Structures are given as structure tokens and as C-alpha cells.
Amino acid sequence: MAAIRANWKGYLKIGELSCPVALYTGASTSERVSFHTINRATGHRVRREFIDAETGDLVERDEQVKGFEVDKDSYVMVEPEEVAKAIPESNKILAVGAFIASNDIDTLYFDKPYYLAPAGPVENEAFAVIREAMRAGNVAALAHAVLFRRYRGLMIRAHGLGMVAHTLSFDYEIRSARDVFGGIPARKIQPEMLKLARHIIETKRGTFDPAAFDDRYEAAIAELVKAKLEGRSVRRKKAPATAKVVDLMEALRASAGVKTRAKPAAKRSAAHQRKAG
Structure with missing residues (x-):
């Protein structure tokens, strides 16, 4: 197996204590099924080109420049060297604040996961001391650093013999929940409904097992490619039927395994009783 390359190397610094560390990608999409775009007529791959929206001319790479739109069809052009000057230089320090x-941090702010490991010898004592002190206190470290040419915040916690770091989204990047939830009306929940819903939750309580989550899309695409290579056709799988909820209370009782109460018989009208007599 090829050695995993670090995405970033620097120093984890807490006050006057520091130790060399390396950051490794914690999640990878390299195992996903990927497609190329092919010319149906020739079977050859096609390439992407940039075309001037007004003239229709091809724009070569060295003629392309970044542009910030300040008005409709009006841009401030920014050269690559200007971007490089504006971005803060990395001091290779992962500073814990x-x-x-x-x-303590809402998972809504989590961006990408990384593994943090000693960059020096495996027996790096300072790294082990920091890790075990964090584990004993059940705490995470809030740190910041210039990573991949951007200033980023990170949450770091102990994990096995190493640490796990999550880059964090900035507050301005997180949409306000009010924008989405603002139109949801407040409702008073019937006690029996809440009791039944809590019972359903308790009967389905479990633990998180990432291996139990199947990527059905990847499996379906892999099966499709295999079938085409073997000259087979793949039949479309039927979508599971979705029952229309007519009575929420009855649906809750059925899901909780509670027998449906029999509806009381309607009283016969007085006229009907006289006729029967």
C-alpha cells in the first residue's frame, strides 16, 4: 500500500508548548465511480474549453483572468499575482486559542474532517501529552491556521493514538435557520401523539455504525457498468410504495404496534328506530 501523503505540515502550538504535526485528509472520494464525457459518435473523450460569451472565440488559459462582478457585465479583473499578495502567508502554525x-460546537459548522498526527518520531512526547490531556478533560481545542491559502478555524479532539481536526465554516457562511423554518407554523401536539412518537423512537434506538450505510447510488452505477461490459441489461428497480397518511394518530398507533381502537357505532336515528319497531 502506498504511503499516505500529508496535506499540510506545521506545528501545533499551545502557549509555549509546540510539536510538529501533519494533517491528512480524513474523507476521500477517490473510490467513487467517475465518468468521462464521451463523443457518442466517435467514442472519443471530449475536452472542456472556455469561450468568450460575446465573440464566441476560444480563450486560451494564459488569456484567462479572475473577475469580480460589480455591475451587470462590469467586472474588476484581478491578476493571479495580486491574489497571491492578498492572501496571508502561512506561518505553519496551528495555534490553539x-x-x-x-x-459545544453545532455540527452545522463542521466542514471537512482531517487526521492530525505527529510529523516527527512516533514517540513524540509533546503530542501524546496534549492528546491525553484533552482526552482526560473530554475537551476539544479551537485553533486557527492558514491552510490551503485560506485562513481557517479548526476543532481538534483526541482520537485513538492521534487526533481528528474538523475545519469549521465561518458564521457568515451558515444560512440562518429562520430563512427556512420561518414559515413553519407552531402546533400544539396532542399528549398521546407525542407518547406514541417517543415509543417508536425508543423501539428503534441504536448506535451509529458507518459500515451500515450503503451507498446505493455507487452500487447501482457499478452494477450498471458491469452489466454493460457483460452485455446484460439492468432492469429498473421499483420504487418503494409510499402510503398516504390519512389519519396521523392511526399511523402513529400502527407504527408503535398499538391496536387501532374500534370506532363507536353510529346511533340510529329515531325515525329509523320507529320504522324498525
């Missing part, structure tokens, strides 16, 4: 409870 504070320690917080491990569950």
Missing part, C-alpha cells in the same frame, strides 16, 4: 467541551 481555547479549549471547549467536545459537544
Whole structure:
């Protein structure tokens, strides 16, 4: 197996204590099925080209420049060297500013996961001391660094013999929940409905097992490619039927395994009773 290359190397710094560390990608999409775009007529791959929207001319790479739109069809052009000057230089320091409870950050702010490991000898004592102190206190470190030409915040926590770091989204990048939830009306929930829903949750309580999550899209695409190579056809799988909920209470009772109460018989009208007599 080829050695995993670090995405970034620097120093984890807490006050006057520091140790060399390396950051490795924690999640990879390299195993996903990927497609190329092919010319149906020739079977050859096609390439992407940039075309001037007004003239229709091909624009070569060395003629392309970044542009910030300030008005319709009006741009401020920014050269690559200007972008490089504006971005802060990396000082290769992962500076810890504070320690917080491990569950203090809303997962909404989590961006990408990374593994953080000693960059020096495996027996790096300072790294082990920091890691075990964080584990004993059940705390995570809030740190910042210039990573991949951007200033980023990170949450770092102990994980096995190493640490896990999540880059964090900035507050301005997170949409306000009010924009989505603002139109949802407040409702008073019937006690029996809430009791049944809680019972359903309790009966389905489990633990998180990432291996139990199947990527059905990848499996379906892999099967499609295999079938085409073997000259087979793949039949479309039927979508599971979705029952229309007519009575929420009855649906809750059925899901909880509670027998449906029999509806009381309607009283016969007085006229009907006289006729029967």
C-alpha cells in the first residue's frame, strides 16, 4: 500500500508548548465511480474549453483572468499575482486559542474532517501529552491556521493514538435557520401523539455504525457498468410504495404496534328506530 501523503505540515502550538504535526485528509472520494464525457459518435473523450460569451472565440488559459462582478457585465479583473499578495502567508502554525467541551460546537459548522498526527518520531512526547490531556478533560481545542491559502478555524479532539481536526465554516457562511423554518407554523401536539412518537423512537434506538450505510447510488452505477461490459441489461428497480397518511394518530398507533381502537357505532336515528319497531 502506498504511503499516505500529508496535506499540510506545521506545528501545533499551545502557549509555549509546540510539536510538529501533519494533517491528512480524513474523507476521500477517490473510490467513487467517475465518468468521462464521451463523443457518442466517435467514442472519443471530449475536452472542456472556455469561450468568450460575446465573440464566441476560444480563450486560451494564459488569456484567462479572475473577475469580480460589480455591475451587470462590469467586472474588476484581478491578476493571479495580486491574489497571491492578498492572501496571508502561512506561518505553519496551528495555534490553539481555547479549549471547549467536545459537544459545544453545532455540527452545522463542521466542514471537512482531517487526521492530525505527529510529523516527527512516533514517540513524540509533546503530542501524546496534549492528546491525553484533552482526552482526560473530554475537551476539544479551537485553533486557527492558514491552510490551503485560506485562513481557517479548526476543532481538534483526541482520537485513538492521534487526533481528528474538523475545519469549521465561518458564521457568515451558515444560512440562518429562520430563512427556512420561518414559515413553519407552531402546533400544539396532542399528549398521546407525542407518547406514541417517543415509543417508536425508543423501539428503534441504536448506535451509529458507518459500515451500515450503503451507498446505493455507487452500487447501482457499478452494477450498471458491469452489466454493460457483460452485455446484460439492468432492469429498473421499483420504487418503494409510499402510503398516504390519512389519519396521523392511526399511523402513529400502527407504527408503535398499538391496536387501532374500534370506532363507536353510529346511533340510529329515531325515525329509523320507529320504522324498525
